[in-house]
Amino acid sequence: MRTDLITLNSLATIRNLGILAHVDAGKTTVTERILYATGTTHKRGEVHDGTTVTDFDPQERDRGITIFAAAVSCAWDGHRINLIDTPGHVDFADEVERSLRVLDGAVAVFDAVAGVEPQSEAVWRQADRHRVPRIAFVNKMDRAGADLDAAVASIRERLHPAPLVVQLPIGAEEDFTGVVDLVRMRAVVWDGDGGVPGAPGVVAVPAEGPVPDELRDEALRRRRLLEEAVAELHPAALEEFCDRETLSASTLAGALRDLTRAGTGVVVLCGSAYRNRGVEPLLDAVVAYLPSPLDVPAVRGVHEDTEQRRAADPRAPFAALAFKVNAGGTGRLTYVRVYSGTIEKGDTVRDTRSGRTERVARILRVMADRHAQLDRAAAGDIVALVGLKSARAGSTLCDPAAPLLLEPPVVAEPVVSVAVEARRATDTGRLATALARLVEEDPSLVVRTDEETGQTVLSGMGELHLEVAVEKIRREGGLEVGVGRPGVAYRETVLRGVRGLVHRHVKQDGGAGQFAHIVLDVEPLGDEPGATGFAFRSVVVGGRVPQEYVRAVEAGCRDALAEGPLGGHPVTGLRVTLTDGSTHVKDSSDTAFRTAGRFGLREALRACATALLEPVAEVTVTVPEDAVGGVLGDLAARLGRVTGSESRGGSAVVTATVPLAELFGYATRLRSRTQGRGTFTARPAGYAVAPPSAAASADAGASGAGVRR
Numbered sequence: 001m002r003t004d005l006i007t008l009n010s011l012a013t014i015r016n017l018g019i020l021a022h023v024d025a026g027k028t029t030v031t032e033r034i035l036y037a038t039g040t041t042h043k044r045g046e047v048h049d050g051t052t053v054t055d056f057d058p059q060e061r062d063r064g065i066t067i068f069a070a071a072v073s074c075a076w077d078g079h080r081i082n083l084i085d086t087p088g089h090v091d092f093a094d095e096v097e098r099s100l101r102v103l104d105g106a107v108a109v110f111d112a113v114a115g116v117e118p119q120s121e122a123v124w125r126q127a128d129r130h131r132v133p134r135i136a137f138v139n140k141m142d143r144a145g146a147d148l149d150a151a152v153a154s155i156r157e158r159l160h161p162a163p164l165v166v167q168l169p170i171g172a173e174e175d176f177t178g179v180v181d182l183v184r185m186r187a188v189v190w191d192g193d194g195g196v197p198g199a200p201g202v203v204a205v206p207a208e209g210p211v212p213d214e215l216r217d218e219a220l221r222r223r224r225l226l227e228e229a230v231a232e233l234h235p236a237a238l239e240e241f242c243d244r245e246t247l248s249a250s251t252l253a254g255a256l257r258d259l260t261r262a263g264t265g266v267v268v269l270c271g272s273a274y275r276n277r278g279v280e281p282l283l284d285a286v287v288a289y290l291p292s293p294l295d296v297p298a299v300r301g302v303h304e305d306t307e308q309r310r311a312a313d314p315r316a317p318f319a320a321l322a323f324k325v326n327a328g329g330t331g332r333l334t335y336v337r338v339y340s341g342t343i344e345k346g347d348t349v350r351d352t353r354s355g356r357t358e359r360v361a362r363i364l365r366v367m368a369d370r371h372a373q374l375d376r377a378a379a380g381d382i383v384a385l386v387g388l389k390s391a392r393a394g395s396t397l398c399d400p401a402a403p404l405l406l407e408p409p410v411v412a413e414p415v416v417s418v419a420v421e422a423r424r425a426t427d428t429g430r431l432a433t434a435l436a437r438l439v440e441e442d443p444s445l446v447v448r449t450d451e452e453t454g455q456t457v458l459s460g461m462g463e464l465h466l467e468v469a470v471e472k473i474r475r476e477g478g479l480e481v482g483v484g485r486p487g488v489a490y491r492e493t494v495l496r497g498v499r500g501l502v503h504r505h506v507k508q509d510g511g512a513g514q515f516a517h518i519v520l521d522v523e524p525l526g527d528e529p530g531a532t533g534f535a536f537r538s539v540v541v542g543g544r545v546p547q548e549y550v551r552a553v554e555a556g557c558r559d560a561l562a563e564g565p566l567g568g569h570p571v572t573g574l575r576v577t578l579t580d581g582s583t584h585v586k587d588s589s590d591t592a593f594r595t596a597g598r599f600g601l602r603e604a605l606r607a608c609a610t611a612l613l614e615p616v617a618e619v620t621v622t623v624p625e626d627a628v629g630g631v632l633g634d635l636a637a638r639l640g641r642v643t644g645s646e647s648r649g650g651s652a653v654v655t656a657t658v659p660l661a662e663l664f665g666y667a668t669r670l671r672s673r674t675q676g677r678g679t680f681t682a683r684p685a686g687y688a689v690a691p692p693s694a695a696a697s698a699d700a701g702a703s704g705a706g707v708r709r
Contacts (some may be wrong), residue, residue: 022090102337105290115154293380315403347650361387414459419484503600516596556597
């Protein structure tokens, strides 16, 4: 593989970043303006017109929201920016999770009126888990009620970072025309109408100048606050601040870069993407503060149970992680982040997960649904590969001579299910193929066949998630599909356990026999019955059960949990302890102890006191203040528990915890109660003990999936 044209210096000019936000905060508009400002596109796409580059799927344009993470690439100030526009709706959080796994930085977009919204918190926590450095962009500064200080306060209170505000707005709401750069103490003003469709005038162009006299005192005050905040967090800046009682622009910029990359502080900028104001300083901040592939720790992987680290070096062995697969009718694209080495078209790579070796036919630079062919890709790049048949999202691709397995993205467990069937019997095979393609593209979708009814059950992250998946089958496959009423994924948990349950598995039918003797304790995992998960431990002493058989018992217990105590809902929220056991010198084996673990735990579960768990969601409802009474009554009727209420910008914001099953159809009901003025968002909040009415519904539904007919 050639590396003569690829140097470590070129890696320093790469920025891999994502755009994160709550739905409708303006992520896609920010992305469109970035593409326009960098000269990548010559016409500004609009979400409401369905002309955006990244929301290219027909459903995205029809619904006006981002559904699928889209990768684009552009150049700014000598740097290559690989950018992923991620969904903002909670049902598509798995797309965000897979994207964050391969990104080095992110821009978090907030609404200047609403501040931090529920999904803003969710994606922020996802970025925290992946330790992705972020800068914040407070968008929609031209809206009535826009308030940068209030938005920053909500960032501090709800997300708990140290916000470092580096700009002062010039003008407010409709009169917002520019910003004061507090680092360089220069004003940046956009002259013109901002390129608003249908408005006369010229497109806004930034012009730099001195700070306006009427803002000088306020700018100096805010610059002082910024210096003090940075000095508290950065030792070198503190030393200069103590010596000189101020910070130079270079010291301040360097400290902001260090704090951002360490995750200690978050640089905050502002603007109006729709009016094309604030985009150029945002791009400058991306280049100045967010890390390059050289600035992030070497990726960790394993080979033969030994941990290995691969630095971002084009000369190292090739290693990449697939994070997205598009199995469209025009060909199969595998989107990868290259962590080390260099790949050229025609090279052979190994899929560590499947063990297959495949040839890379083409390498593509991605621009949403358009592509440019490349001869090679190196460490730090995000590209699409053509020709791989076995790779899936989460697959590690590596040099066959230097195997490595990278940690795949975490796939969330589905919580909502529907039964799907082809309306014409002759289309059954085509439906199965279409479902297989869906699961290949989106690992958070699960397809299974109900053993009792024979129906095909599709499970996903929410009602909208499944609606989009079914519509995709209809549009792309040309199939007429019948869909059952949505149902939630119920679970069972242990309320009161058992101790000292003895189980012997003895089988002798000629030849080698099977023998396993185990003693189990089963107890709830946590103090609260809504806890989920499974813990297994062994306290057997004296080698009465060898370690390899202990692992087999644990595997058998996991088999039993997936089946449920009586073949019903999966069981969660319990701890199993292997306390004793014995073996036979000839007849004991892994198989015998796995079988003993499976049937022993099933027997124990029958003796335990169990309860049904149902998924619950945290709902945030925003309505006019005169509609609060009706909304609270409706939430109570849906078994919701109100946890908070506040006034914000002339509206009331109600927060409640509601069983997920009670939210089906809620959007229509809310619009009806508020004459179309109410909105709500919901995000998973774990599981809670279900009331008897829900238990009856679950028992009457499809086995294991809670699909109610």
